[in-house]
Amino acid sequence: MVLSYYWDELSVMYQDFTKYELSLSENILLDYNSIEKFKELEELTKLLDPVFFANHSLDTQLGFWFDDGKQLSGGEWSKIALLRALIRKSEFIILDEPTAAVDIYTKENISQLLNMGKDNRITLIITHDINDIKFKSDKIIFLDDGKVEAFGNLETVKRNKKFNDFIKSKTIS
Known part of the structure; x- marks a missing residue:
C-alpha cells in the first residue's frame, strides 16, 4: 500500500496542538470543507x-491577526483540536491528553463522542488522567518509565501493583 x-x-490531536488563526470552522475543517462536513461539524x-x-x-474569527x-482559553482551543481530529473520521486516531485543559462537563461529553464511533476506528488515548479510562477502553497499556508494566482490560490492569500505586497517587484522600 x-x-x-x-x-x-x-488523525492526531497532539498535547501541544496548533492554533490556526482562521475562522472556527476553517480551523476544524481545514481542507475537508464541504457541505456534508459542515453539517457534521454543527x-x-x-x-x-x-x-x-x-x-x-x-x-467566528480566532486569534490576534483579526x-x-x-x-x-486553553480548554476552548483543546475542543477545537479534538474536533479537528474527529471530523476526518479516520480509522486510527491518536489523542494526546485530550481532556487535560477542559472542565468535567466537557470531559463527559468527550467520553460520549469517543464512544459513539469506537466500533469504526482504533483510538489510542495517551493520558495521565485516570478518569479518561472511563472511555470504555477495550485495552489499556500502563507504562512506567517507558516500560510496559501492564496490558489488558481494566480488570487485568487493576491487578498490577504499580498501576494501583499510580491510581492512589491520583486519588484525593
Missing part, C-alpha cells in the same frame, strides 16, 4: 459543548 493511504487514515459542536458553540458561530478575532 502507498504511504499516503496510511496518512489519510490517521452536530459535533452541539454534542461537545452546546453552550460554547451556541455563543460562537462557526464563522481586529474582531476572538481570543480563546
